[in-house]
């Protein structure tokens with residue numbers, strides 16, 4: 001296998017990660033990345049890119065302090081898949097994959113008011129078959145090279161649970177992993193604002209190989225959000241059809257209620273999307289939809 005010798009380069013090599021990135025791009029150029037509609041023959045998600053956090057980054061302890069002990073540290077998740085590996089936290093890398101929504105989806109969703117666009121609904125509904133399979137593919141790619149790699153949210157005991165502060169939390173947060181991997185900071189609406197904005201899907205792979213961690217060019221969790229930077233913006237608030245966004249943040253209960261209410265309407269319009277739900281209106285037609293907003297944009301867009 002030609003990749004095997006190419007990727008087995010010294011620890012810390014940027015080239016090894018770029019090879020993995022190319023594998024991700026190649027997968028997303030393929031048939032899995034589809035909205036599965038004859039009316040939408042184009043790709044469902046744009047070109048993915050990767051970031052890395054070290055398995056022993058101090059941020060994992062911070063997450064656990066905030067989200068509670070049910071949130072896994074990378075080694076806890078890894079050990080569930082590979083209980084006999086003997087790996088230490090310092091041996092692991094957390095590779096985060098960012099899959100942006102496409103320009104076409106964003107154009108449709110920008111125009112949508114009160115109810116999500118079909119392109120958004122479809123990319124949301126099929127994301128397990130697209131981003132989820134991309135993560136499985138990358139883990140398989142690394143496993144075939146002799147590493148141990150796994151996808152934390154594909155573990156059998158991955159779960160969401162009620163949380164006193166966040167209403168709902170999960171045993172693994174892609175958004176926090178992406179924050180740790182230098183990919184962006186949170187917005188007032190809870191989404192992660194990255195260099196391509198906050199309209200994206202995230203995935204994670206944990207592997208027992210040390211890649212060089214990505215730079216984290218911020219210090220505060222909400223640094224890229226204009227509301228927290230300047231007290232202004234709040235453009236995401238009126239985008240929400242049920243008032244789930246306010247200066248107090250994101251009311252997940254209201255949001256979840258609206259998401260559930262979309263299912264019968266979606267099923268009536270698109271019979272092939274049984275059980276689908278969606279919204280994401282707060283992620284389009286706002287300054288942080290497709291970029292880091294404001295004065296940090298040019299500085300952090302690289």
Ligand code: SF4
Nearest residue numbers: 187188226233234236
């Ligand atoms: S729309 Fe404005 S207030 Fe809302 S998350 Fe984006 S930058 Fe922050």
Ligand code: SF4
Nearest residue numbers: 240244255279280282
């Ligand atoms: S996803 Fe929809 S319902 Fe939830 S906060 Fe955003 S706009 Fe509101």
